[in-house]
Amino acid sequence: xxxxxxxxxxxxxxxxxxxxxxxxxxxxxxxxxxxxxxxxxxxxxxxxxxxxxxxxxxxxxxxxxxxxxxxxxxxxxxxxxxxxxxxxxxxxxxxxxxxxxxxxxxxxxxxxxxxxxxxxxxxxxxxxxxxxxxxxxxxxxxxxxxxxxxxxxxxxxxxxxxxxxxxxxxxxxxxxxxxxxxxxxxxxxxxxxxxxxxxxxxxxxxxxxxxxxxxxxxxxxxxxxxxxxxxxxxxxxxxxxxxxxxxxxxxxxxxxxxxxxxxxxxxxxxxxxxxxxxxxxxxxxxxxxxxxxxxxxxxxxxxxxxxxxxxxxxxxxxxxxxxxxxxxxxxxxxxxxxxxxxxxxxxxxxxxxxxxxxxxxxxxxxxxxxxxxxxxxxxxxxxxxxxxxxxxxxxxxxxxxxxxxxxxxxxxxxxxxxxxxxxxxxxxxxxxxxxxxxxxxxxxxxxxxxxxxxxxxxxxxxxxxxxxxxxxxxxxxxxxxxxxxxxxxxxxxxxxxxxxxxxxxxxxxxxxxxxxxxxxxxxxxxxxxxxxxxxxxxxxxxxxxxxxxxxxxxxxxxxxxxxxxxxxxxxxxxxxxxxxxxxxxxxxx
Amino acid sequence: xxxxxxxxxxxxxxxxxxxxxxxxxxxxxxxxxxxxxxxxxxxxxxxxxxxxxxxxxxxxxxxxxxxxxxxxxxxxxxxxxxxxxxxxxxxxxxxxxxxxxxxxxxxxxxxxxxxxxxxxxxxxxxxxxxxxxxxxxxxxxxxxxxxxxxxxxxxxxxxxxxxxxxxxxxxxxxxxxxxxxxxxxxxxxxxxxxxxxxxxxxxxxxxxxxxxxxxxxxxxxxxxxxxxxxxxxxxxxxxxxxxxxxxxxxxxxxxxxxxxxxxxxxxxxxxxxxxxxxxxxxxxxxxxxxxxxxxxxxxxxxxxxxxxxxxxxxxxx
Numbered sequence: 001x002x003x004x005x006x007x008x009x010x011x012x013x014x015x016x017x018x019x020x021x022x023x024x025x026x027x028x029x030x031x032x033x034x035x036x037x038x039x040x041x042x043x044x045x046x047x048x049x050x051x052x053x054x055x056x057x058x059x060x061x062x063x064x065x066x067x068x069x070x071x072x073x074x075x076x077x078x079x080x081x082x083x084x085x086x087x088x089x090x091x092x093x094x095x096x097x098x099x100x101x102x103x104x105x106x107x108x109x110x111x112x113x114x115x116x117x118x119x120x121x122x123x124x125x126x127x128x129x130x131x132x133x134x135x136x137x138x139x140x141x142x143x144x145x146x147x148x149x150x151x152x153x154x155x156x157x158x159x160x161x162x163x164x165x166x167x168x169x170x171x172x173x174x175x176x177x178x179x180x181x182x183x184x185x186x187x188x189x190x191x192x193x194x195x196x197x198x199x200x201x202x203x204x205x206x207x208x209x210x211x212x213x214x215x216x217x218x219x220x221x222x223x224x225x226x227x228x229x230x231x232x233x234x235x236x237x238x239x240x241x242x243x244x245x246x247x248x249x250x251x252x253x254x255x256x257x258x259x260x261x262x263x264x265x266x267x268x269x270x271x272x273x274x275x276x277x278x279x280x281x282x283x284x285x286x287x288x289x290x291x292x293x294x295x296x297x298x299x300x301x302x303x304x305x306x307x308x309x310x311x312x313x314x315x316x317x318x319x320x321x322x323x324x325x326x327x328x329x330x331x332x333x334x335x336x337x338x339x340x341x342x343x344x345x346x347x348x349x350x351x352x353x354x355x356x357x358x359x360x361x362x363x364x365x366x367x368x369x370x371x372x373x374x375x376x377x378x379x380x381x382x383x384x385x386x387x388x389x390x391x392x393x394x395x396x397x398x399x400x401x402x403x404x405x406x407x408x409x410x411x412x413x414x415x416x417x418x419x420x421x422x423x424x425x426x427x428x429x430x431x432x433x434x435x436x437x438x439x440x441x442x443x444x445x446x447x448x449x450x451x452x453x454x455x456x457x458x459x460x461x462x463x464x465x466x467x468x469x470x471x472x473x474x475x476x477x478x479x480x481x482x483x484x485x486x487x488x489x490x491x492x493x494x495x496x497x498x499x500x501x502x503x504x505x506x507x508x509x510x511x512x513x514x515x516x517x518x519x520x521x522x523x524x525x526x527x528x529x530x531x532x533x534x535x536x537x538x539x540x541x542x543x544x545x546x547x548x549x550x551x552x553x554x555x556x557x558x559x560x561x562x563x564x565x566x567x568x569x570x571x572x573x574x575x576x577x578x579x580x581x582x583x584x585x586x587x588x589x
Numbered sequence: 590x591x592x593x594x595x596x597x598x599x600x601x602x603x604x605x606x607x608x609x610x611x612x613x614x615x616x617x618x619x620x621x622x623x624x625x626x627x628x629x630x631x632x633x634x635x636x637x638x639x640x641x642x643x644x645x646x647x648x649x650x651x652x653x654x655x656x657x658x659x660x661x662x663x664x665x666x667x668x669x670x671x672x673x674x675x676x677x678x679x680x681x682x683x684x685x686x687x688x689x690x691x692x693x694x695x696x697x698x699x700x701x702x703x704x705x706x707x708x709x710x711x712x713x714x715x716x717x718x719x720x721x722x723x724x725x726x727x728x729x730x731x732x733x734x735x736x737x738x739x740x741x742x743x744x745x746x747x748x749x750x751x752x753x754x755x756x757x758x759x760x761x762x763x764x765x766x767x768x769x770x771x772x773x774x775x776x777x778x779x780x781x782x783x784x785x786x787x788x789x790x791x792x793x794x795x796x797x798x799x800x801x802x803x804x805x806x807x808x809x810x811x812x813x814x815x816x817x818x819x820x821x822x823x824x825x826x827x828x829x830x831x832x833x834x835x836x837x838x839x840x841x842x843x844x845x846x847x848x849x850x851x852x853x854x855x856x857x858x859x860x861x862x863x864x865x866x867x868x869x870x871x872x873x874x875x876x877x878x879x880x881x882x883x884x885x886x887x888x889x890x891x892x893x894x895x896x897x898x899x900x901x902x903x904x905x906x
Contacts, residue, residue: 321712322712326798326803524678524679525678525680525682525683526682528682529682
């Protein structure tokens with residue numbers, strides 16, 4: 001029943017784009033759930049049932065969880081870390097001894113060798129302190145991930161053991177002063193030396209987490225690559241650079257708004273000699289390496305934020321039930337109850353999405369879950385900001401004071417919307433990658449239709465007839481007013497349209513994750529599964545209504561679509577670079 | 590098995606099932622498969638599994654293997670086993686207020702558990718007024734002090750502070766609370782409902798909230814058929830101020846409880862306390878029932894009943 005409902009909703013959702021429901025030949029099991037969503041198909045095998053771990057694995061992970069949780073509640077003083085702006089060395093040593101510096105490093109190199117699900121579980125606890133979480137993530141999720149994913153055996157054997165034990169810390173150097181989201185425009189150059197045994201690295205990187213502490217950097221630089229047809233091009237290459245190679249200097253730690261405990265600074269490379277054995281992947285293949293690294297670490301943000309939100313709900317509920325105003329405790333007022341419901345709901349959705357993605361990633365083979373991970377990141381970062389803000393609001397004046405941790409958590413969560421790919425860029429990524437995938441398949445179909453392939457024609461016609469009898473939903477390529485969206489050709493420029501598409505997709509993925517998890521809880525009989533069903537229903541209804549509205553905004557000439565007006569306003573404001581309206585008190589005479 | 594105390598032990602059940610001869614009861618041809626093969630033996634196996642079910646023991650792979658060897662895959666015990674495996678996991682968390690399997694033996698802990706079940710509000714505080722004094726090993730001296738554990742929430746404290754000294758409060762009990770197979774008795778401190786004339790209508794002062802009016806006097810002129818206030822099933826009861834569980838049910842122990850309560854509720858010193866203790870049924874010692882006031886108990890209770898009927902009549906009219 002609910003699956004039918006989902007299917008009808010997704011069909012309606014993509015009526016401007018999708019045509020077919022099933023490919024001609026049954027494709028082999030594709031591990032692309034989000035990409036199939038763009039075609040109006042829900043790969044039920046991927047998401048239902050919700051990925052489970054066996055009881056032994058669960059016991060093992062709980063075994064890890066205990067001491068780490070104890071450490072974080074007792075010995076980590078987040079307030080001090082925030083005030084001083086650095087993490088004390090004893091804390092770092094303890095983290096190293098707990099093995100948290102090599103969670104995903106395979107066991108033969110000395111790490112814990114955890115699967116994605118277990119990593120996400122540990123991330124829940126580590127996120128109790130934002131600075132520590134970011135330091136660890138910068139070290140493992142991006143710093144040494146490059147070596148694990150794209151490194152050769154010698155590189156792994158050389159660097160991973162020390163990195164896993166925490167003796168050396170890793171950092172990921174991609175951003176430069178002139179290129180943040182625009183990664184391909186970096187200016188750091190690596191030129192081959194005369195004896196062809198070294199690359200000379202020159203350039204500077206900015207906002208590098210762990211820059212001051214790290215010994216091993218994954219640096220991206222432009223190199224001259226001779227193409228197969230003889231032309232010399234500038235392509236990005238990834239290098240493993242050790243601080244001992246010389247010429248590596250870092251600036252002073254930056255004074256940040258939040259996550260003040262993590263060390264962020266500039267790193268300058270001056271004639272650093274990098275041996276050619278330290279090239280990660282192949283020369284000129286840096287772009288792919290960077291993309292793989294960044295795409296693989298994103299999903300853990302969902303569970304990390306969920307862990308933090310759970311703690312937040314506990315603290316805030318304690319306050320709300322004890323504080324009394326107007327002779328009633330705060331928990332009796334409707335607006336406060338709404339906030340708690342929002343926090344619980346967002347935490348639930350985040351958790352479900354993160355663990356669903358982790359489960360999909362843990363499947364054998366190398367499934368491509370980059371869109372799902374991006375969706376998890378976008379949703380969790382925005383929900384985190386909203387929920388922490390609401391929690392601070394519940395506390396009112398005390399939430400604003402520095403004595404309480406709320407303002408620190410608010411500042412720490414603000415960075416979530418920015419790093420690991422800004423939310424805007426990720427929305428473009430989600431929308432465009434999906435459209436690319438869908439478009440490829442659809443253009444193939446249309447070509448076949450044009451060629452007059454009899455089976456295709458009959459199939460499509462048959463499907464349309466069946467649908468027109470069975471459902472009242474139009475599945476054509478045409479939109480509401482009978483025209484294809486006029487800007488299909490230049491869709492890359494239409495960011496506002498793409499943002500709406502991405503929002504719809506994120507909502508859909510959230511709904512699937514939540515439904516999958518709730519149905520599994522009911523079937524397994526976990527405790528409080530009726531509460532989960534409530535949360536799932538609330539979220540799905542709200543997301544459905546939002547999706548409907550977003551869809552109505554997608555049509556170019558629909559009254560809800562204000563893109564033209566918005567563009568005009570912004571053009572006029574940016575032309576003068578100021579607010580151009582006359583002052584309300586102005587007169588003409 | 591209860592005599593030996595092993596009714597919850599899975600290994601014992603497995604050993605019991607091991608007693609059956611293996612491979613004798615397996616059906617061999619299609620006719621044996623149609624009819625229940627060796628029905629009495631299957632019923633016996635079913636009885637073992639049924640006892641496991643009633644004691645809530647979850648069977649494991651060893652049980653499955655044994656049953657497979659003894660009865661075969663299509664037998665009734667195997668079917669029951671499969672059902673147990675499915676439904677036990679699903680029903681493990683079905684009780685929203687679960688009682689722990691192993692109840693604490695210490696009477697103070699048991700009392701705390703019971704009180705928390707009666708009053709689950711997290712802001713209520715459990716106070717131990719008196720610990721049970723340990724019994725002498727010689728057993729000659731009777732324990733003179735029994736444990737007294739009480740619970741009171743801040744709302745109840747505030748209500749007691751507001752209670753006028755003109756009206757008495759009653760200590761009633763003992764009422765029984767069953768926790769699995771243990772019965773604990775509790776007493777409550779309650780007062781009667783104030784008659785409507787004396788009831789204080791909580792006045793919402795006009796200038797209470799700086800921002801929005803707390804009371805809106807919008808008269809819609811609702812007549813009788815729109816009045817949803819009266820609910821024939823809801824009976825208003827008097828407030829309960831505190832609950833306690835004590836080892837003995839006599840007035841002396843409960844008086845100690847009231848003294849303990851007076852520390853946190855100084856208003857209680859002025860309010861007359863009437864002890865209305867009924868004879869306890871069941872396991873503990875017979876308590877002495879008595880009243881503090883000289884009026885005879887039946888007359889008091891008759892008066893109570895008259896009051897109640899009067900109030901009901903008033904409510905219905």
